[in-house]
Structures are given as C-alpha cells and as structure tokens.
Amino acid sequence: GLIQFIPFSYAQTNGEPISISSSLEFIEYSEIEGIKENISVVNIQLPEANWTIEDIQINFSDISLGSEIRTIEDTETGFEDVINKNPSKRTFALGTQLEILEVTEIFGVFIKGYKTPQANETIKFQIQGYDEGNHVPNNTIHRSIDLNISLNLAWYYQDFSSDPITLPVGNYSLVMNGTNLLANADARYIWQKNHEDPQFPFLHTSSYETSWSTGIVNTSFLCKLNQRIDRSYFPSDLNMTAEVNGNNYEIINGSIPGTGSLEIPDADYFYEEINLNIPIKINESLTLKFNCNYTINLRNEFTTESFVKFQETNNQWSMSPIISRISQNYHIRFDIPKNWYNFTIYRKLSSSWENVTSLVQVINRFITIPNNIIEDGAEWKIEANSPNINFNIEMIKTEWKRGDELEFSVNAPTTQGNLTFIIIKPSGKAELIEIKEAVSELNYFSFEIPSNWTKGTYIGKIYWNNETDVGMLSQEFQISIASIPFTMNPWMIFAIILITAGISVAGIISYRTIKTMRNKQAGRKQKLYDSCIDILNLDYIMVTDKKSGLNVYTQSFVEKAIDASLISGFLQAIHSFGIELIKVEDQSQTIKLEYKDSIILMSEFVNIRLILIMKERPSRFFLYSIEELAYDIYKNY
Known part of the structure; x- marks a missing residue:
C-alpha cells in the first residue's frame, strides 16, 4: 500500500530540525493447550480477542452417545391395577420384563397410568432382577423409589437420576410394588397395558398376590426408558464433523473405538471473540459425549513506533515494543528491514538494561525473541543502524530575491517514500515548507519567498524517508532585497x-x-x-x-x-x-x-x-x- 505521511516535529534531534518516526510490525505467537471432559461441544477460552487462529489440533477420547428415550410399549389396550379389595380380590404388585442387550445406564422410567382419589398410601416403583425359569421378578431389588403417579391418566416419570444404575446385558423387571397395602376397595393404582399387539410380544408380564404368577407373553405394560448405552464409537460410526469458521471438517478415526482426531493445519482466520466455540455434529438425534485435549496456535500483528536519529555516516533507529506474555508458550518475531544492521536487543527487569542479543534467534533476517527469555513486566528496547539513502537536488540558481518563486527538483530513490522540505533561516529557526509523497523519481518543488524575509544565507533541507530508510541533503542559497524602480513624469505640479x-x-x-x-x-x-x-x-x-x-x-x-x-x-x-x-x-x-x-x-x-x-x-x-x-x-x- 501507499506509505503514509510520517509525523514530524520542530524539536531539534541530534542537530536536525525534525524527528522522523514510523510504525514497524511485530508478530506475536501463542500456543494454548487444555483438556475438556464429558462435553458435547468444544468451547475454548482464548487469552485475548482479535487474534488470528493459525492451526487447530484436537484429540478425542471416550466418544459415546448421551441419554436417549427407549420405548418398550406405548400403545394401550387395557390396564391392570394394584389393589387390596378383599382377601378374594387383591393384587399387590405388577411386573414386566426388561431386556438389556448392551450395558445400559438407566436414569429413569416413564409409565402410563393413574390412581384413584382414595389411593393415599405410598407404594414403590422398583428395578428388580428376573427369574429366567418362571419369567417373573426374582425379588432382587436394584433400585427402589416412591411411585410417582396422580389422578389423571398420563405418563409419569420415575426418576432414578440421583442414583442411576448401570445394568449389564441380561433380563430385569420393572415392578409397581404395593406389598402390605391396607385393605381398601376404592384404593387402586392403575398401570396401562397392551395385551393385543405389543411391540415386543416375547416379553413377559406377571402379577403378585401371595407369590408371582407365571409370566405370560403377548402382554406388556406401557413404559419408556431414559437410558444411555455404554458404548464407544469411532467418529465414522456417527459421521462426526467439526464446524470451524463456517466450514465442516471430518473427524478422523483413532486407533481404537471411542477415539479420533481433528487437524486443521492452515486455518488462518481472524477471530474477534474471546470464546472459541467449535460445534461437533453427528448423524444421530442423540446427545454426543466425549473427552478431548487440544492445542491452538494463535498469531497477532501489532505495530511499534520506531524513531531515527540522523548521523554523519549512518542513521540510528530505536524502538520499544510492549511485549506481554499471554500463554505459557509465547514468542515474538520481527522481520529485519533490508538495509538495517548492527541489531542490539535490550531487556530491563529491574533498574538497568541488559543486552540479550545473544539469547535471541536470527534466521533468514527474522529475529525471534523466544519463550524462555520473555518475562512478565519486562521492558524491551531494540536498536539498529541504517545507511543514509542517496538522492540528488538540482537548483537552477542559488541567489534569489524576496517574492521570487524558488524552484528546484529532487531525484528521489526509486523506492516509494516521502519528501519533506524545510528551510533553515539565518536566525537558525526551521520552517516546514512542504511534505509530499514521492510518486516518481523526479519531483518538483516550488515556493514563493515571502516579502518579509530578511536577506542572508538560507539552507534548504530535503529529507526522504519510508518506513525503514531515510536520507537527507542540504542546499545553501542567498536571498537579497530587490530594488523598487520609480518612473518620474515631466508633467506635474x-x-x-x-x-x-x-x-x-x-x-x-x-x-x-x-x-x-x-x-x-x-x-x-x-x-x-x-x-x-x-x-x-x-x-x-x-x-x-x-x-x-x-x-x-x-x-x-x-x-x-x-x-x-x-x-x-x-x-x-x-x-x-x-x-x-x-x-x-x-x-x-x-x-x-x-x-x-x-x-x-x-x-x-x-x-x-x-x-x-x-x-x-x-x-x-x-x-x-x-x-x-x-x-x-x-x-x-
């Protein structure tokens, strides 16, 4: 892009009437690492907002699905009830077979039913073992809670989430248990069933009076399981992808089930927020669960003002970058301008400056300040030299009068930059005349000499500069006072x-x-x-x-x-x-x-x-x- 005008001041700097500064770019790099457990989306807090994400590495483990609702039966054709009407009509418990085909964690069970207004006693809902011979509950109680049911026919959730149970593969029983229920002909606890065309006709149901009746098939009580199957998945099993900056990236399978990895080596996108959210998508409606560890490499560009002092043989540059560590793995890189040499880098931790030039890395004109020498609260100073850039001034004459149009040309360097024209008066005071952008090699200057300037020797100074190089030339010239002629006419008076x-x-x-x-x-x-x-x-x-x-x-x-x-x-x-x-x-x-x-x-x-x-x-x-x-x-x- 175009070089911007360089700030100047009239303050004397090493004998010169102006000081020239420019902004040079530094690049800071940060690597952040971390571990996340039992999550379904990757949410990483970055040290700061407005950094460029260079690359992303995420390793996944324990990839599994979250809880799901598994329907055992949801179509009702009739009901049974727990009741103690009299010794000739009573049922103290109802049970239905539960088949577990994979290791499953149970968080709760939905049942459909209701109770009568007179049913005021507390009965239990239980997960029991299963008698494979008689196809009835075996009275081994795995979990037991108070039955959650009300007067309206509806689905009621029996909540085991405070103490979920993991069931190995096998058969179990879901039981509505009213044992020792007091006699009351009007107190009934109803559980809806399908005894005509159940989804799983091979499952057994039974009832308990003084003992469990032999289980029968083609009948099932209405229930649904809130469960999570304890299974590890390859990412490909779930078509697992990650969304980064609007793009979807495939998560690659790991060496064993439940593992995978995501690598985006050339992400290179600017991120304005401090929280990096990476959604993980699968082809299932279930919630995904996984653990992961991650490595994110960040880059940020910042500018530091550099000042130059004009000297006889060369020019001295100085800058003081502000370096603040934002992570445990952090370093700074600076591209050395083409014509700069004699680099010296100083660090101040307390009251004195320390030369740490030997501790930095210089490779292919890149200076890298490594992680191990960057200290919190340290001040930094970088100094370097550059040669005086040569160019020419052509002034047609060196004697001028007040009111004349002072004209000259400058053959500027081919490199794009700025030209600054200053005149030093006989009194020593400097006056800025013009700053212009050097858009070609040959540049013309024109300046009308004010009528109130005194006669004497003046010095015109031309400074050329861009962001990394400077040059200066001087030209002396004289200003005299022009005579004012008078013409007298002979007619007069x-x-x-x-x-x-x-x-x-x-x-x-x-x-x-x-x-x-x-x-x-x-x-x-x-x-x-x-x-x-x-x-x-x-x-x-x-x-x-x-x-x-x-x-x-x-x-x-x-x-x-x-x-x-x-x-x-x-x-x-x-x-x-x-x-x-x-x-x-x-x-x-x-x-x-x-x-x-x-x-x-x-x-x-x-x-x-x-x-x-x-x-x-x-x-x-x-x-x-x-x-x-x-x-x-x-x-x-």
Whole structure:
C-alpha cells in the first residue's frame, strides 16, 4: 500500500530540525493447550480477542452417545391395577420384563397410568432382577423409589437420576410394588397395558398376590426408558464433523473405538471473540459425549513506533515494543528491514538494561525473541543502524530575491517514500515548507519567498524517508532585497507650485529684511524664480500616516500616475531599515533622498509625513517651506 505521511516535529534531534518516526510490525505467537471432559461441544477460552487462529489440533477420547428415550410399549389396550379389595380380590404388585442387550445406564422410567382419589398410601416403583425359569421378578431389588403417579391418566416419570444404575446385558423387571397395602376397595393404582399387539410380544408380564404368577407373553405394560448405552464409537460410526469458521471438517478415526482426531493445519482466520466455540455434529438425534485435549496456535500483528536519529555516516533507529506474555508458550518475531544492521536487543527487569542479543534467534533476517527469555513486566528496547539513502537536488540558481518563486527538483530513490522540505533561516529557526509523497523519481518543488524575509544565507533541507530508510541533503542559497524602480513624469505640479511659491515668497521676504532695497528686490526676484522652478520640478505630493505608512492624500502633477500605496510603503521600509538619509539641518525634521533622476523629500510633524517627489534638487527656500506646510496640514486637517 501507499506509505503514509510520517509525523514530524520542530524539536531539534541530534542537530536536525525534525524527528522522523514510523510504525514497524511485530508478530506475536501463542500456543494454548487444555483438556475438556464429558462435553458435547468444544468451547475454548482464548487469552485475548482479535487474534488470528493459525492451526487447530484436537484429540478425542471416550466418544459415546448421551441419554436417549427407549420405548418398550406405548400403545394401550387395557390396564391392570394394584389393589387390596378383599382377601378374594387383591393384587399387590405388577411386573414386566426388561431386556438389556448392551450395558445400559438407566436414569429413569416413564409409565402410563393413574390412581384413584382414595389411593393415599405410598407404594414403590422398583428395578428388580428376573427369574429366567418362571419369567417373573426374582425379588432382587436394584433400585427402589416412591411411585410417582396422580389422578389423571398420563405418563409419569420415575426418576432414578440421583442414583442411576448401570445394568449389564441380561433380563430385569420393572415392578409397581404395593406389598402390605391396607385393605381398601376404592384404593387402586392403575398401570396401562397392551395385551393385543405389543411391540415386543416375547416379553413377559406377571402379577403378585401371595407369590408371582407365571409370566405370560403377548402382554406388556406401557413404559419408556431414559437410558444411555455404554458404548464407544469411532467418529465414522456417527459421521462426526467439526464446524470451524463456517466450514465442516471430518473427524478422523483413532486407533481404537471411542477415539479420533481433528487437524486443521492452515486455518488462518481472524477471530474477534474471546470464546472459541467449535460445534461437533453427528448423524444421530442423540446427545454426543466425549473427552478431548487440544492445542491452538494463535498469531497477532501489532505495530511499534520506531524513531531515527540522523548521523554523519549512518542513521540510528530505536524502538520499544510492549511485549506481554499471554500463554505459557509465547514468542515474538520481527522481520529485519533490508538495509538495517548492527541489531542490539535490550531487556530491563529491574533498574538497568541488559543486552540479550545473544539469547535471541536470527534466521533468514527474522529475529525471534523466544519463550524462555520473555518475562512478565519486562521492558524491551531494540536498536539498529541504517545507511543514509542517496538522492540528488538540482537548483537552477542559488541567489534569489524576496517574492521570487524558488524552484528546484529532487531525484528521489526509486523506492516509494516521502519528501519533506524545510528551510533553515539565518536566525537558525526551521520552517516546514512542504511534505509530499514521492510518486516518481523526479519531483518538483516550488515556493514563493515571502516579502518579509530578511536577506542572508538560507539552507534548504530535503529529507526522504519510508518506513525503514531515510536520507537527507542540504542546499545553501542567498536571498537579497530587490530594488523598487520609480518612473518620474515631466508633467506635474501647478497647484502645489502655487502653494509652495506662496510659502517660499513669504520666507524670502522675511529673510531679506536686512538687505538694501535693491538687494531685497533682487532677492525677491530670485526667490520667485526659484519657487517657480521648484514648482515646475514638483511631480507628486503625498500625505501619509507616520506610524503605519498608510496613504492619506495623493496629488499627481504628471500624466503618468504611480501607485501611491507602493511608494509610501517603500519609503516606510527605507525609514524602518535605516537607509542613510541626508538632513537639511541638525534640528530639521525634513530628510532628502536622491534616487536616479528623482529627488524625494520627506518632512514629519507629530504623526504625519509629507512626501514630495521632484525632478531636480529644490532650492533651500523650498526646503524650509516644506516644514511649514507640514505644520499647517497637521494644524488644519
């Protein structure tokens, strides 16, 4: 995929204005083991959620079926009852033959019948032995409980689950036993039977008065067994499969009945839950029971931030992965980047770092931190070096002016990565200019130099990086301040001439009061002449704010207009940067600047600045009148 932009900061890192970091991938592996007994589904609790299951190994044993309901007879055609009506009519017990063909565990028996409301005595329901000669119960009692029956004709469960009995192969008897029942003609305990067409006509039934009557066939009392046959199965006997990640896997037969195995060597699927549930399916409706032991191999990828320090001959990488054991069999693997070398791995268990590089395994540029050196609570640090990746900068010139479009190209490495452009100012402050993805070898940069940057020597630094490699180049260049040309038009000035002339004439008259009349007349003529010449030489007059340089008023006396805000800004900059100016007199507020074929006069009073632009140098009388004009403008406007 595409390389993401690398985070940076302006903090100095080993003399460089940025620090570069990337995220490197580590892989942790965990093997979990366990044993489950007497279960019907495999439910394994994983150490953590959101891991990839690599492979699964489950060994099954004691595969058997759970309990089932076995019907002996369920069709009724008549009934018999346990009753003590009188000495000539009484039956104290009823019995039916039970044939066990395999070792069977009995949990209970359903019988169909009812009792009369007067039948208040407690009688027993029993599992007895069987007299093979007379085909009757033999009075050997294996289990005995109080009879569970009520007034309505229904199936009633005789529950032996608190003490189930395992019966070997053979014949047994189910007995409703009311021996010693008190005489009561209305107290009856009825057990339904089929004496016409029973499912097992060869089974015998009998009744007891003073002894058991000889058993008869073709009659059977209605009953069902809740049983479990004690038999071990091969998985193939039950078509036994396991469902994992929506797929069904066959469970392979073991070496003896009741055993089997499931192996999924390349499961490789991401599991979001912490409980791994593996349903086991068979072709029977019965509940499956088994024991198993399992081994699950897990994998998880995590990233660790790595930092690089730029050095003269190479670069030093450092990372601190968080390693937390989640099982007793756990290890970490890290793929060594192609250009990295001099790996050193440290572990800190208490207060000091320990070099454990010799204890790790390095195979085919894979570093494995084995299970036996991973300790709970330990801190880890990995350091390595990488060479400085070479690339070229091509800058068409190294001298630039403010406002220029600084342009250059970078021949980046063929490996995909990022380019970061930073400029170091003469003050030493670093400024980030641009970060771009290097999508081809030749990459162009263009940057407009701000107008407020000072002149001096600047350093452009280009950093190239991807997740595992870095390189850096520098290029010095100069920034100077461009001259701002002014174009003076010869048309100009009449209205200002008149204003200035008036001021100049007044000044000349007062200046010449001590002269003779002739000299005064000549002086007046000279002043008038000079004032006219000054007015003819005047191209522009501007009034600006002294602090901000903001233009307040502009009047042009030539056809070609100029940008007043540009001129005022330029003069403001000249004033701020301290360009040498010529003062008319020590205490004067008027300053003069000669530029090419123009004379620029500035006079300041309080918070205003009066600016006059002339073709030629003005007379001294004109200079004096400028200060008076600045005062009048401040006072009246």
